[in-house]
Amino acid sequence: MANVPEDLHYSKDHEWVRVDGDQAIIGITDYAQNSLGDVVYVELPKAGDEFAASEPFGSVESVKAVSEVFSPLAGVIASINESLADEPDKVNSDPYGEGWMIRLRMANPGEVDSLLTAAEYEDFTKAESE
Amino acid sequence: MVDFGGWDMPVQYPAGTIEEHLRTRTHAGLFDVSHMGEIDVRGSDAIAFVNRLTSNDVTKLVDGQAHYSALTTPAGTVIDDLLVYRHSADHLLLVVNAGTTEKDWEWIKSHHNGESVELRNASAEYCQLALQGPDAQSILQPLTDVPLSEIKYYHFRPGTVDGVSGIVSRTGYTGEDGFEVYAPADRAEQLWNKILDAGKTGTPTGVLPCGLAARNTLRLEAGMALYGHEIDENTTLLEANLGWITKLDKGDFIGREALAQQKAEGIKRRLAGFEVIERGIARDDQDVLVNDQKVGKVTSGSPAPFLKKNIGFAYVPIEYASVGQDIKIDVRGKLVGAQIVKAPFYKRAK
Numbered sequence: 001m002a003n004v005p006e007d008l009h010y011s012k013d014h015e016w017v018r019v020d021g022d023q024a025i026i027g028i029t030d031y032a033q034n035s036l037g038d039v040v041y042v043e044l045p046k047a048g049d050e051f052a053a054s055e056p057f058g059s060v061e062s063v064k065a066v067s068e069v070f071s072p073l074a075g076v077i078a079s080i081n082e083s084l085a086d087e088p089d090k091v092n093s094d095p096y097g098e099g100w101m102i103r104l105r106m107a108n109p110g111e112v113d114s115l116l117t118a119a120e121y122e123d124f125t126k127a128e129s130e
Numbered sequence: 131m132v133d134f135g136g137w138d139m140p141v142q143y144p145a146g147t148i149e150e151h152l153r154t155r156t157h158a159g160l161f162d163v164s165h166m167g168e169i170d171v172r173g174s175d176a177i178a179f180v181n182r183l184t185s186n187d188v189t190k191l192v193d194g195q196a197h198y199s200a201l202t203t204p205a206g207t208v209i210d211d212l213l214v215y216r217h218s219a220d221h222l223l224l225v226v227n228a229g230t231t232e233k234d235w236e237w238i239k240s241h242h243n244g245e246s247v248e249l250r251n252a253s254a255e256y257c258q259l260a261l262q263g264p265d266a267q268s269i270l271q272p273l274t275d276v277p278l279s280e281i282k283y284y285h286f287r288p289g290t291v292d293g294v295s296g297i298v299s300r301t302g303y304t305g306e307d308g309f310e311v312y313a314p315a316d317r318a319e320q321l322w323n324k325i326l327d328a329g330k331t332g333t334p335t336g337v338l339p340c341g342l343a344a345r346n347t348l349r350l351e352a353g354m355a356l357y358g359h360e361i362d363e364n365t366t367l368l369e370a371n372l373g374w375i376t377k378l379d380k381g382d383f384i385g386r387e388a389l390a391q392q393k394a395e396g397i398k399r400r401l402a403g404f405e406v407i408e409r410g411i412a413r414d415d416q417d418v419l420v421n422d423q424k425v426g427k428v429t430s431g432s433p434a435p436f437l438k439k440n441i442g443f444a445y446v447p448i449e450y451a452s453v454g455q456d457i458k459i460d461v462r463g464k465l466v467g468a469q470i471v472k473a474p475f476y477k478r479a480k
Contacts, residue, residue: 038149
């Protein structure tokens with residue numbers, strides 16, 4: 001079973017969100033990294049880039065496939081995880097920790113409430129894999 | 131699991147594509163390639179018939195030998211690539227791609243023109259397991275009565291593996307030494323499990339079961355064509371660097387005239403290997419640019435796990451096909467620098 005930490009928020013595109021003040025830390029879920037396989041390349045935006053909710057902010061590539069990663073929330077990039085350039089496999093080994101992708105300054109912190117809870121996301125992935 | 135030519139096949143096993151790929155290069159990988167098609171050709175005209183339909187010279191094969199070849203169209207393009215096995219002068223076995231088996235079968239039947247041959251689509255009767263990698267021989271030998279060290283590259287012998295009758299051939303699609311075992315379809319599971327056990331699967335240097343993704347990255351590193359990517363009915367053998375299986379002097383065969391003419395006139399485009407120099411991964415069907423002009427398309431693009439580079443093949447005009455030529459790949463809107471390099475990208479130490 002995929003790991004779904006209780007304290008995070010989730011999108012139907014398989015991103016997770018950890019709220020830290022007015023910023024959101026964002027990455028892809030354990031379920032997503034497991035479906036992708038070995039991650040060999042992560043393309044991320046630059047600090048200052050602005051994204052609307054559900055807009056792609058980058059891409060994750062495994063040996064076999066490319067997947068876009070979507071920003072679950074609207075906001076401006078505060079910083080990115082530079083270490084993924086050389087160690088993209090952190091997305092596989094520690095998706096909720098060292099495999100984080102972006103820090104977003106949220107345009108509207110209330111938007112977080114529209115995301116899925118851990119329990120809802122778990123049900124969603126179960127339905128998707130059936 | 132994915133649908134592959136009508137077969138449900140795993141893209142990867144739990145170890146993952148990179149590990150499967152590396153283990154095959156360093157120890158051994160086992161591939162279930164039972165999806166491949168087998169067409170049996172028997173009769174006194176077997177050699178003459180297959181020689182007329184394929185580009186390589188079947189008359190050069192001896193009993194127990196196989197070669198790589200192609201079924202060609204009158205235009206010199208490719209119906210399919212295949213292996214031709216010679217059991218005897220009146221018995222050949224054609225091993226073709228899964229997705230093209232039905233097309234090949236119809237093509238072969240429809241070009242039967244009075245020759246004394248009996249044709250049979252035997253695809254459903256066979257399983258095929260490919261054990262590849264430097265440890266392949268030592269893993270397989272205790273299971274078989276075939277003296278493996280006596281089988282030369284692209285040769286085969288009938289024999290038993292774990293008591294199951296079949297043929298063992300020293301062939302493969304990975305660039306490594308290795309064997310392919312053809313046996314009755316209902317024994318696939320027995321042989322699969324037996325070979326994994328014999329190869330100490332589950333240990334750090336044991337054999338790993340490998341999926342379609344590793345099969346693709348291994349063949350790409352080794353510079354081998356994949357039907358539907360590097361070759362198809364729109365690419366000629368000469369454009370695809372397959373002049374070495376195009377025997378224009380062997381006598382007439384379908385497509386010979388067109389290929390002889392193309393050879394005399396010179397090809398206008400060629401399949402070229404490239405290495406991505408800048409950050410990014412080229413993927414199938416992306417555009418290739420030179421001087422801001424679109425000049426070709428990527429046929430296969432992927433990370434190469436053993437070489438730790440991002441590589442691919444593309445068709446480019448002959449003037450841009452030389453080693454060292456700088457090209458750009460349009461990776462989803464971003465132009466990424468790459469360079470034409472010598473293929474195969476990987477060659478094992480002999």
